[in-house]
Amino acid sequence: MIRKEILEDFIIRNATPDDAIQMEYVQKQCYPSLHESALMNRNHFINHIKIFPEGQIVIEMDGIIIGSASSMRSNFPNHDPTYLEITDNLWITNTHVPEGDWMYGIDIGVLPEYRGMGFSRELYLARQEIGKKLGLKGQLIAGMTLGYGRVKNRMTIEEYCYALEIKKFTDPTITPQMKAGFRWIRPLYNHIDDPQAGFACVLMYLPVDDNYRIEKTR
Numbered sequence: 001m002i003r004k005e006i007l008e009d010f011i012i013r014n015a016t017p018d019d020a021i022q023m024e025y026v027q028k029q030c031y032p033s034l035h036e037s038a039l040m041n042r043n044h045f046i047n048h049i050k051i052f053p054e055g056q057i058v059i060e061m062d063g064i065i066i067g068s069a070s071s072m073r074s075n076f077p078n079h080d081p082t083y084l085e086i087t088d089n090l091w092i093t094n095t096h097v098p099e100g101d102w103m104y105g106i107d108i109g110v111l112p113e114y115r116g117m118g119f120s121r122e123l124y125l126a127r128q129e130i131g132k133k134l135g136l137k138g139q140l141i142a143g144m145t146l147g148y149g150r151v152k153n154r155m156t157i158e159e160y161c162y163a164l165e166i167k168k169f170t171d172p173t174i175t176p177q178m179k180a181g182f183r184w185i186r187p188l189y190n191h192i193d194d195p196q197a198g199f200a201c202v203l204m205y206l207p208v209d210d211n212y213r214i215e216k217t218r
């Protein structure tokens, strides 16, 4: 379990059931274009804390939750389930694999007024630290390509990710994830019900061992 001070006034720590109402608020503020069937509420967060307490993290300042990250354990996926499938319709009860060797990040969000201050970096670092302590290979995420919807008719996600990699332009989600060290593996078409993301995500990994490589696939 984790608890430490960051940027002087903020505490990063594991979530407790008392945080669930505020986590629900963070979720609502962070995903304005996500279909409500994919939005987590307080009961989902309480269940995650019950099932895998180490994997649920919040950042707090004076009792206010300004960011949160939810995770489960998983093996490396050999097919591409949708967001609702991999999260067991957001509950993780049946998809959290207690012996799984990856931390699978199912959500991360920072309140809009606290963005650009390095908080997502801290959440990813804390998640990596927890994964390392548990002896895991690293983190897997389905990064939401929130800028892709705009250019969907002009390029594939592979072309989009390559353009991000060579810094031709930036994406509000994938860019912070790449800056946190994530490398992309493959596009996940029709992964999530969010038109702004072009309904897509990109499977990405952040290994504990920097030399560990996963080939990009289509």
Ligand SMILES: CC(C)(COP(=O)(O)OP(=O)(O)OC[C@H]1O[C@@H](n2cnc3c(N)ncnc32)[C@H](O)[C@@H]1OP(=O)(O)O)[C@@H](O)C(=O)NCCC(=O)NCCS
Pocket: 030, 031, 107, 108, 109, 110, 111, 114, 115, 116, 117, 118, 119, 120, 121, 122, 142, 143, 144, 146, 170, 171, 172, 173, 175, 176, 177, 179
């Ligand atoms: C994605 C998100 C978590 C990033 O949080 P954040 O705390 O603002 O990110 P950070 O401040 O840690 O930024 C890390 C790096 O990414 C860059 N970055 C952050 N937001 C960016 C943006 N919109 N465009 C380009 N770069 C950005 C920062 O400049 C920083 O780079 P630096 O280290 O070179 O200075 C936040 O924007 C969010 O909650 N978005 C909505 C929910 C979401 O999309 N979650 C992810 C779903 S997979």
